[in-house]
Amino acid sequence: MEDSNASWVINEWQGCWVFIVAGTGTDNGMVEITSNDATKLYVDSWPGTQPDSTSRFMISGVKYDYGSIYTGWKFKYWQSKIAIKGIFFNSSNNNSYPIVAHLVIPESTSPDFQVLHCGFWKGNRAFTTVGVNDNFSPSSVALRVEYCGAVGQSLRSYEIRMNGVIAHIGYSAVSDSVYGIYVTEGSHVKMKDCFGSNNTLYGVEVNNRSAGQYQGTIPSGNSANSHADNSSWFGFGYY
Secondary structure: OEOOOOOOOOOOOOOOEEEEEEOOOHHHOEEEOOEEOOOEEEOOOOOOOOOOOOOEEEEEOEEEEEEOOOEEEEEOOOOOOEEEEOEEEEEOOOOOEEEEEEOOOOOOOOOEEEEEOOEEEOOOEEEEEEOHHHOOOOOOOEEEEEOOEEEOOOOEEEEEEOOOOEEEEEOOEEEOOOEEEEEEOOOEEEEEOOEOOOEOOEEEEEOOOOEEEEEOOOOOEOOEEEEEOOOOOOEEEEO
């Protein structure tokens, strides 16, 4: 695995994990790094397809294996800023949820939820945020997802479904899912320079009174890169 623009210290990534999130080799999951030089990462073997120059990857020193349990981390009744940074979530259960944020909060508060530099391998969804007691109640929560990678989810990768939420998803990859970024239940999501491929249906799905806006690229889908339910959506377009 090579990054010709890197200038790494010898073996600074030894014992960490590399995760291919777009291009060739997204079927590898999270692979342990055995050594590195200034521009290359080395592993014992690739369990899936050999990466090539199209492969885009992430590195993390923390991998959380939550196995076959249904929910990895769940957040409820929170009223302050939460930031999850630099963690790889690894699942062996296609029905599981790595992060579930149930936004059970007074409407007068405006907590901030951030997911940064995280990777998600398999599961049902990489990340989902829902309203009060799953009823999609109004809120002014600010959600930010940046520099993340989600691969191999059996349904949706980044799911935003909460009336009134304002979310930003930037510089993040979605590959090999059914729906990439899924926006519903009155959510408003802005996307910037997101990417990824081989999503079974759509790279971005916007429906049910929601709005999606983007700058730069969006993930691709085998049916279409983007799709909106015209009977119930506010809009999908450039901002």
